[in-house]
Amino acid sequence: GQNIDQPTxxxxxxxxxxxxxxxxxxxxxxxxxxxxxxxxxxPTFLSYNVLDGLEEKGRxxxxxxxxxxxxxxxxxxxxxxxSASYLCAVRDEDYKLSFGAGTTVTVRA
Amino acid sequence: xxxxxQTPRHLVMGMTNKKSLKxxxxxxxxxxxxxKQSAKKPLELMFVYNFKEQTENNSVPSRFSxxxxxxxxxxxxxxxxxxxxxxxxxCASSQTPGxxxxxxxxxxGTRLTVL
Numbered sequence: 001g002q003n004i005d006q007p008t009x010x011x012x013x014x015x016x017x018x019x020x021x022x023x024x025x026x027x028x029x030x031x032x033x034x035x036x037x038x039x040x041x042x043p044t045f046l047s048y049n050v051l052d053g054l055e056e057k058g059r060x061x062x063x064x065x066x067x068x069x070x071x072x073x074x075x076x077x078x079x080x081x082x083s084a085s086y087l088c089a090v091r092d093e094d095y096k097l098s099f100g101a102g103t104t105v106t107v108r109a
Numbered sequence: 110x111x112x113x114x115q116t117p118r119h120l121v122m123g124m125t126n127k128k129s130l131k132x133x134x135x136x137x138x139x140x141x142x143x144x145k146q147s148a149k150k151p152l153e154l155m156f157v158y159n160f161k162e163q164t165e166n167n168s169v170p171s172r173f174s175x176x177x178x179x180x181x182x183x184x185x186x187x188x189x190x191x192x193x194x195x196x197x198x199x200c201a202s203s204q205t206p207g208x209x210x211x212x213x214x215x216x217x218g219t220r221l222t223v224l
Binding site: 004008030031033035040041042043044045048050087089091095096097098099100101102 | 113154199208210212214215220
């Protein structure tokens with residue numbers, strides 16, 4: 001099966017920066033996704049990376065290194081509303097999407 | 110957002126009950142998915158439908174029975190469930206499942222509790 005690892009929990013202060021790491025071991029690679037999921041709500045799409053490098057979208061950026069099987073999601077200028085679970089998902093050579101267990105980020109005032 | 114809707118949002122049922130979960134997508138997508146989300150565990154893919162045809166059954170017990178009458182609607186029929194089936198059941202849809210950039214859009218889920 002596929003193996004996708006990310007930290008269980010992270011805590012940061014409002015206005016700070018937090019980096020959520022994701023490492024993966026999959027059979028082939030066809031892209032990596034990040035989703036945000038607030039408690040009791042639907043996961044919502046944040047970013048997609050298929051080539052190495054950094055993709056920036058406002059306060060959120062996502063980085064990919066295919067050779068290292070590594071990605072991170074960078075959240076800048078943290079706001080209280082960013083408290084949520086962040087899911088890393090990888091699409092393999094058969095185009096199947098596998099998810100990590102998610103990282104719960106708590107933003108404190 | 111109302112792209113993907115699910116009903117009911119919460120369901121409590123006994124092990125001998127029969128119930129159904131409903132999902133509807135308003136995005137014009139061709140594929141629909143059922144996932145199970147348990148606490149602290151990765152999302153588990155259960156079923157995939159593409160153009161109303163089931164293309165994946167991820168070794169799901171027969172007490173879960175999916176139905177996809179058209180590309181916009183997906184059901185999950187439940188019968189004789191076990192307490193360990195208690196979880197959040199998420200529905201998702203996407204446009205082109207055979208492409209790397211194909212993005213899945215999720216509904217809010219049904220929180221199921223089996224007593």
